[in-house]
Amino acid sequence: xxxxxxxxxxxxxxxxxxxxxxxxxxxxxxxxxxxxxxxxxxxxxxxxxxxxxxxxxxxxxxxxxxxxxxxxxxxxxxxxxx
Amino acid sequence: xxxxxxxxxxxxxxxxxxxxxxxxxxxxxxxxxxxxxxxxxxxxxxxxxxxxxxxxxxxxxxxxxxxxxxxxxxxxxxxxxx
Numbered sequence: 001x002x003x004x005x006x007x008x009x010x011x012x013x014x015x016x017x018x019x020x021x022x023x024x025x026x027x028x029x030x031x032x033x034x035x036x037x038x039x040x041x042x043x044x045x046x047x048x049x050x051x052x053x054x055x056x057x058x059x060x061x062x063x064x065x066x067x068x069x070x071x072x073x074x075x076x077x078x079x080x081x082x
Numbered sequence: 083x084x085x086x087x088x089x090x091x092x093x094x095x096x097x098x099x100x101x102x103x104x105x106x107x108x109x110x111x112x113x114x115x116x117x118x119x120x121x122x123x124x125x126x127x128x129x130x131x132x133x134x135x136x137x138x139x140x141x142x143x144x145x146x147x148x149x150x151x152x153x154x155x156x157x158x159x160x161x162x163x164x
Contacts, residue, residue, distance in 0.1 A: 024116065027116065028115075028116075028118075029113055029114060029115045029116070030113070030114045031111055031112070031113045031114075032111060032112045032113075032114070032149060032152050032153070033110075033111045034106065034109060034110075034111070034152045034155065035155060035156075036110075041156070042152055042153065042155055042156035044153070058152075058153050058156035059153070059156050063153070064150070064153055067114060067149060067153070068146070070114050070116045070124055070140075071114070071124065071126070071140050071141070071145070071146055071149070073116065073117060073124055074117075074123070074124035074140035074141050
């Protein structure tokens with residue numbers, strides 16, 4: 001038994017992707033799943049604050065923008081606040 | 083009861099973050115959690131193929147690079163393959 005497999009889906013999660021814009025404030029988290037033996041597609045899954053899970057189009061420019069925005073909204077490290 | 087809360091942690095997940103490089107081929111998925119009422123920090127959590135979960139430093143340049151690389155490795159849409 002491989003413990004590493006627990007909680008890992010062994011197939012693609014997304015049947016279709018949403019390419020229309022979803023405001024980032026509605027997003028609870030965004031999961032990026034690289035392609036691999038389980039699925040030949042890169043998958044980007046947003047969990048909305050409503051609890052709904054939505055597959056996003058990895059190649060949509062707004063998806064990359066939202067991800068960058070989440071990273072950039074990270075506060076400066078304590079060192080840079082001195 | 084709010085169904086939307088199921089599976090959602092109501093506090094920060096990361097005590098410390100790993101700022102050293104982790105090769106993307108070891109990553110099973112990467113989760114981005116925007117800051118919010120539950121936690122004032124943006125959190126980036128990689129689940130490794132070993133099953134280990136590692137908090138990454140959202141401001142580390144390599145973290146942004148890896149995320150961009152995952153998105154860019156997405157195959158062209160069927161339309162563009164015609």
